[in-house]
Amino acid sequence: LEQVDGTKNIFRARVIDQREIDRLFYAGEINRHQFAMAERLFDLAVKAGCYVRGINISELIIAGGPPTGTDIGSVVGLRALAFTRAIRAVCEKAGEGIGQWVSVVVVDNRKAEQPEELTALRMGLNVLREHWEPQVRRDPRRRIAAAVAPSVG
Numbered sequence: 001l002e003q004v005d006g007t008k009n010i011f012r013a014r015v016i017d018q019r020e021i022d023r024l025f026y027a028g029e030i031n032r033h034q035f036a037m038a039e040r041l042f043d044l045a046v047k048a049g050c051y052v053r054g055i056n057i058s059e060l061i062i063a064g065g066p067p068t069g070t071d072i073g074s075v076v077g078l079r080a081l082a083f084t085r086a087i088r089a090v091c092e093k094a095g096e097g098i099g100q101w102v103s104v105v106v107v108d109n110r111k112a113e114q115p116e117e118l119t120a121l122r123m124g125l126n127v128l129r130e131h132w133e134p135q136v137r138r139d140p141r142r143r144i145a146a147a148v149a150p151s152v153g
Contacts (some may be wrong), residue, residue, distance in 0.1 A: 042065035048080040
């Protein structure tokens with residue numbers, strides 16, 4: 001339960017473990033950065049139209065077209081392209097199976113229970129973070145093992 005803003009006695013219930021990524025985060029199976037990347041990918045999937053319901057044709061006829069005046073198809077197409085690029089980045093850097101698995105868990109809400117499934121999901125979400133946040137790629141702390149290893153030659 002959480003308090004509604006600006007009120008003292010009104011509360012609302014909020015479900016915090018509705019999706020598989022929520023469950024994994026609250027169980028400590030993925031860290032906050034991985035969860036943030038999963039949320040971002042899920043948001044892209046929603047914007048790309050993965051969960052779009054049917055269009056109310058009568059509302060479009062009465063209103064004379066989309067309320068924004070833009071072509072809905074082109075907007076959804078661009079958003080689908082962003083989602084596709086993200087999954088392609090995971091496939092290229094971690095393998096096609098991992099890219100597909102990340103998509104299945106985040107978008108289709110498939111359960112990840114086996115250790116190898118969790119490892120693949122974590123790896124894919126880490127790749128997404130490197131893809132979307134280039135400064136992570138350049139962070140010298142990610143190279144600690146290389147820096148500590150004795151130099152040869």
